[in-house]
Amino acid sequence: xxxxxxxxxxxxxxxQGERKAFQQLYEQYAGxxxxxxxxxxxxxxxxxxxxHDGFLKIFRSFTQFSYRGEGSLRAWLTRIMVNExxxxxxxxxxxxxxxLMENLPDTIPDSDEYDWEQIxxxxxxxxxxxxxxxxxxxxxxxxxxxxxxxxxxxxxxxxEKTSSSQLYRAKSLLIRKIKDYIKKEQ
Amino acid sequence: MKEEQDKWIExxxxxxxxxxxxVPEQLWEQLNAELERPKVVPFYARWRMxxxxxxxxxxxxxxxxxxxxxxxxxxxxxxxxxxRITEEKTLFNKEPDRIKEQxxxxxxxxxxxxxxxxxxxxxxxxxxxxxAESLQKKETEExxxxxVEKNKELHKYQxxxxxxxxxxxxxxxxxxxxxxxxxxxxxxxxKHKSWEVGVSVGNVPASVSNTSPGYKGLPHPRSQxxxxxxxxxxxxxxxxxxxxxxxxxxxxxxxNSEVYVLxxxxxxxxxxxxxxxxxxxxxxxxxxxxxxxxxEKWACETGLTYTxxxxxxxxxxxxxxxxxxxxxHYVGIPLKISYNLWENNRFSFYxxxxxxxxxxxxxxxxxxxxTEDEENMSSSEDVKIExxxxxxxxxxxxxxxxxxxxxxxxxxxxxxxxxxxxxVQTIRKEHPFNFNLQLGIRLSY
Numbered sequence: 001x002x003x004x005x006x007x008x009x010x011x012x013x014x015x016q017g018e019r020k021a022f023q024q025l026y027e028q029y030a031g032x033x034x035x036x037x038x039x040x041x042x043x044x045x046x047x048x049x050x051x052h053d054g055f056l057k058i059f060r061s062f063t064q065f066s067y068r069g070e071g072s073l074r075a076w077l078t079r080i081m082v083n084e085x086x087x088x089x090x091x092x093x094x095x096x097x098x099x100l101m102e103n104l105p106d107t108i109p110d111s112d113e114y115d116w117e118q119i120x121x122x123x124x125x126x127x128x129x130x131x132x133x134x135x136x137x138x139x140x141x142x143x144x145x146x147x148x149x150x151x152x153x154x155x156x157x158x159x160e161k162t163s164s165s166q167l168y169r170a171k172s173l174l175i176r177k178i179k180d181y182i183k184k185e186q
Numbered sequence: 187m188k189e190e191q192d193k194w195i196e197x198x199x200x201x202x203x204x205x206x207x208x209v210p211e212q213l214w215e216q217l218n219a220e221l222e223r224p225k226v227v228p229f230y231a232r233w234r235m236x237x238x239x240x241x242x243x244x245x246x247x248x249x250x251x252x253x254x255x256x257x258x259x260x261x262x263x264x265x266x267x268x269x270r271i272t273e274e275k276t277l278f279n280k281e282p283d284r285i286k287e288q289x290x291x292x293x294x295x296x297x298x299x300x301x302x303x304x305x306x307x308x309x310x311x312x313x314x315x316x317x318a319e320s321l322q323k324k325e326t327e328e329x330x331x332x333x334v335e336k337n338k339e340l341h342k343y344q345x346x347x348x349x350x351x352x353x354x355x356x357x358x359x360x361x362x363x364x365x366x367x368x369x370x371x372x373x374x375x376x377k378h379k380s381w382e383v384g385v386s387v388g389n390v391p392a393s394v395s396n397t398s399p400g401y402k403g404l405p406h407p408r409s410q411x412x413x414x415x416x417x418x419x420x421x422x423x424x425x426x427x428x429x430x431x432x433x434x435x436x437x438x439x440x441x442n443s444e445v446y447v448l449x450x451x452x453x454x455x456x457x458x459x460x461x462x463x464x465x466x467x468x469x470x471x472x473x474x475x476x477x478x479x480x481x482e483k484w485a486c487e488t489g490l491t492y493t494x495x496x497x498x499x500x501x502x503x504x505x506x507x508x509x510x511x512x513x514x515h516y517v518g519i520p521l522k523i524s525y526n527l528w529e530n531n532r533f534s535f536y537x538x539x540x541x542x543x544x545x546x547x548x549x550x551x552x553x554x555x556x557t558e559d560e561e562n563m564s565s566s567e568d569v570k571i572e573x574x575x576x577x578x579x580x581x582x583x584x585x586x587x588x589x590x591x592x593x594x595x596x597x598x599x600x601x602x603x604x605x606x607x608x609x610v611q612t613i614r615k616e617h618p619f620n621f622n623l624q625l626g627i628r629l630s631y
Binding site for chain 2 (some may be wrong): 031034035125141143144174175
């Protein structure tokens with residue numbers, strides 16, 4: 001267990017349904033996948049449920065995974081977790097909520113260069129969590145899952161235009177939050 | 187501008203790409219346990235499942251057997267006894283002297299009353315006390331000094347009789363139980379108590395005592411006693427004393443007293459076949475329960491239940507009879523262990539077993555007397571049961587999940603009810619093994 005085995009070997013052993021391999025897979029990826037769940041769900045408690053259900057799905061359908069080179073395992077795991085998260089939001093009927101057009105600054109504050117290193121990741125994470133659900137979902141899909149607006153429109157059942165306007169608003173909110181944060185820290 | 191924005195996104199992405207959140211504790215253990223479930227059910231788990239089902243089947247069939255056999259026997263038994271009593275009475279009415287010789291020595295079966303009279307003395311209260319108590323009540327109720335005197339005489343007779351039969355003290359436990367409760371019945375049950383006098387006085391002279399389980403089937407003490415006890419009191423008293431008591435019971439002092447009407451029923455059924463039917467309906471319980479999962483399969487459960495026990499007795503002939511409707515309301519707390527047999531997102535099926543303690547919070551008995559096809563009068567009284575009702579049970583259940591935590595369930599099951607020591611006859615006394623159906627809402631964690 002302490003010895004990290006190669007991704008191919010791990011894949012092979014997981015396909016055999018070996019319990020120890022599952023455990024290693026879990027230990028290796030749980031944190032990363034948990035971050036995805038938190039990003040979408042917006043709170044740790046729901047995220048935990050999603051992570052739980054997602055992992056069960058991963059373990060039970062592992063035989064369907066085919067290894068296609070470096071990074072493909074992580075991509076597959078991520079996809080399952082994202083789908084699980086979206087499914088969760090869907091069943092909670094949160095995605096269909098009309099997005100409130102909040103009072104937003106029309107112009108994006110100057111997005112000066114700033115040192116990303118000085119903002120803790122966990123802090124950025126909180127900022128994402130704080131986003132309204134519609135913005136958050138689009139932002140997650142676009143920025144972190146690298147989906148196009150077209151793909152997002154398909155996934156969420158919205159128009160591309162809505163998708164890009166929500167991304168814009170999400171970004172505006174985040175930039176402001178980050179600025180406020182930096183100001184406070186200085 | 188555009189480029190700048192894309193750059194911002196790029197930078198954000200790079201910053202967050204490999205970010206990990208702290209993982210919830212023990213999630214792996216939980217997952218590991220759940221992985222056991224679908225693929226291969228371990229042998230021992232399968233074995234436990236089979237065992238649970240087998241136990242359930244055995245208990246169910248036993249219950250069916252109990253219900254079918256004993257209730258049928260019982261009804262027959264009771265009607266025979268009642269008929270016999272009425273026959274005697276007919277005889278007596280014709281030839282009062284002969285009956286004494288004939289009935290007293292040769293008639294062992296309606297000796298139940300005797301047992302009751304005796305057993306009422308068992309739990310510490312002397313017969314004197316009981317009678318004195320009831321006499322007091324009579325005094326206040328009717329203020330008839332003369333009759334009190336007569337009753338006292340009667341009572342003396344009763345005591346003598348009792349002493350003569352000390353060797354017959356092997357009273358059946360059931361009779362003992364009922365005797366106990368007679369003496370212990372709460373002052374609230376006035377009617378009952380005053381009627382007890384009739385019971386204890388009326389039956390002493392019945393000669394032989396045996397331990398036949400004659401008392402066993404009494405569905406409702408008051409009604410049943412009145413039916414059976416007052417009968418011998420007609421027939422077997424030494425003439426003088428009897429006359430007094432008899433008159434007391436029969437005289438419509440209180441207008442249409444219950445006793446009076448009852449006696450009408452009795453006397454009019456003398457020449458008819460008398461049948462007594464007791465129907466205990468299936469108890470229905472509703473509840474709220476809280477279930478805590480110990481692992482994927484096993485869970486521990488408690489909650490709050492409400493149970494309604496209702497029974498109906500009809501006794502008498504075609505045109506003269508009475509009907510008593512008894513309803514008891516229980517509130518209980520169960521403690522159970524359950525085992526999940528199968529589940530999907532919406533439904534789950536399980537078996538469970540455990541115990542419960544219940545308290546009767548309210549009870550009512552309503553009796554309607556019918557003479558000549560007309561409802562003559564009705565009376566109702568509160569039924570109080572002080573002792574707690576303990577039970578063990580086993581059930582199969584189906585649950586429909588409204589959400590992850592909340593579900594509605596239906597649980598048909600069987601239970602064994604321990605004797606609560608009270609005199610009130612319920613299905614739980616009649617059939618300690620008992621079917622029930624529970625509906626409710628469950629919160630699971």
